Amino acid sequence: MTGPDVNGTSVPGRILLLQSTLQAAADEERLAEMVVRGLGELPGISGCVVCIEGDARGRVAGALPGPMACPAGRIAPGGSFRGCAAGCPFREDATLKRFALRTSQSGYGALFLSIKDGSSLEPFSSFIAATADVVAQHIENTRTAKALAERNRMLETRVQERTAELRESERRLAQSHGLLRYVIEHMRSAVAVHDRDMRYVHVSQKYLEEYHVKDRDIIGRHHYEVFPDLPQKWRDAHKRALAGECLSGNDDPYLREDGTTYWTQWECRPWYEPDGSIGGIIVYTEVVNERKRERETLKEEATRRRLLIEQSHDGIVVLDENGKVYEANRRFAEMLGYSPEEVLRLYVWDWENSSPRERVLEMIRDIDETGDHFETVHRRKDGDLVDMEISTNAAVIQGRKLIFCVCRDISERRRAEESLRESEARLRAIFDSAQESIYLKGTGLRYTHCNKAMMRMFGCSLDEIVGRTAADLYGEEYREEIDAVDRKVLSGQPVLGSYVRTVRGATRVISTSKSPVYDAAGKVVGLCGVSRDITEEVRIREQMRQAQKVEAIGRLAGGVAHDLNNMLSPILGYGEMLLEELGARDVRRESVNQILSAGVRARDLVRQLLAFSRKQTLEFRPVDLNETVKGFEKLLRRTVPEDIDMELALSPGLPPVLADVGQVEQILMNLAVNAADAMPDGGKLTIETAAAESEAEDAALRPDGKPGPHVRLSVRDIGCGMDRETLEQVFEPFFSTK
Structure with missing residues (x-):
């Protein structure tokens, strides 16, 4: 196995060729097939098995069988891989060699080669081991790529879901505006909204129809211009409402210029701007002529049929199917601030403050003998709101459906709850009024909340900060440092320090104090940071x-x-x-x-x-810098070496400056000597004068600096320059690198 094979290619060459082709393997199955075929055909090798996490593939007598279970029986198909079993039947000896499939991160199995008698892998062991490394790295790269693709898919899905949520919020907002207009237009009362000058901002269609307003385009017109016969008592009520009072009237007569009388039921209350100031008033009115006649007819009967218990500590009221008070005890009247007689003229929506009229009527229709129990808010006659707990049921008496309601005042309980909310609001105000940036992070090191100072610091809204990491705000280069500090805090150790950060393109020094945040059980659930720009x-x-x-x-x-x-x-x-x-x-x-x-x-x-x-x-006097430089030129030329070309670039017509000539000459001499030292092989030295305008920002950077016209003296060379450390000390007295 030391020379070329029958095809004329050396064994190392074939192994290297195999390594280069492995990158094209589409999956791990194809990768194993290519290795088995490529190494199994080498001279001196009788067989090859590739085992990837217990899935063994090998070549036997030229055939390529499918995947088989781990020969050791230690890894079932589909099981997790925990490393090669100690009982693996592929024992390494003189005829069987094992090469681990391992990267720096993980192990994936082994490569086994069966050696023919009389052959040796020793000359090519490093090439085969390198092939095993290539196989392992390919497996790791392929799996990593798949994981990244799945993660990107999940991120895209989340972005789509968030976009859908935002669109749904916009749709709901538009629906809410439409619903509010619908409610106003379908209220039983006629509604008119005025500004502080009593000019119309909005009117309902019912208002125009009920008061027979001929000119339907009254937005922007003065109320008293549209109704010049308005009685003084109502004009006074408008003034009181504009001062902050909530007023109402029942069976209030309105005598028109044509002699007709409108019996009205009305309520007048201020509306407020976002800053808390009164923006104008809202007037709810009803012409109740017909109802007034009916009430007068039924008054005697209502008195005879009073069924409620006057001594009850709870308010009891009986409503008809239209929401009108049929009977009420004295306690209910006291709860709402009405007299017993006034209560009998009310409708449920006159005090029910939680739901619009249509919703209240729907609830009345749905109530049956099984009853209902709920909490709501009632509006008193004086405009104050009272929290109520209501128990209701219905009965049909003499063919008429009546709804019986027992009302309990739960204002004290609600006041305690409101006190808690106010306390939270005060803390929020303190939080937002702080000049330091205050923020909270969760255990995932992402911001969960911050105050307004931090929003100003980064020029972002709360929504743009929450959910992001510090690296998103400061820059990726600070991620490791910040995360290390945050993890230390999450371990229970407070941290105080100063750090250099890039904030909105500017380098700033930030002093930061971080402390762990604990839940009621004493578990660290995040951290709180306070940062200040110092x-x-x-x-x-x-x-x-x-x-x-x-x-x-x-x-x-x-x-x-x-x-x-x-x-x-x-x-x-x-x-x-x-x-x-x-x-x-x-x-x-x-x-x-x-x-x-x-x-x-x-x-x-x-x-x-x-x-x-x-x-x-110092001898300060008016000095012409050009003349000073010219007069000192001859001495400078004798001072600097001859291989340095000295050039004067003097702007004509410069105004005189107040200076000490000796100090100017000394500065020129020092700079020229330093320039000569920086150009040992010769070069060019340029001395230049020019007029300059100093801005306020530039003047603030120099001692005794003032903005305005100046004369600039520049000395420039083409030498090696100064490093950062030298540059920071260049103006220190007697500093020298020599």
């Missing part, structure tokens, strides 16, 4: 630190400069005296001149130190 605080602290550093160095420099100045004075003085005593041709004059030159340079250095320490007054 970017500005960090910047201010850094400026203070830098200022303190500069101040400390300045004090040191000032002290050193004074001491050096004291030592330089006699050196320069005696040097000048010595120079005067030497003859013009004395060879020692050159040495003394060098001493004086060094002393002068040291004096200039002392001057700079004193200027830095603020102990020497």
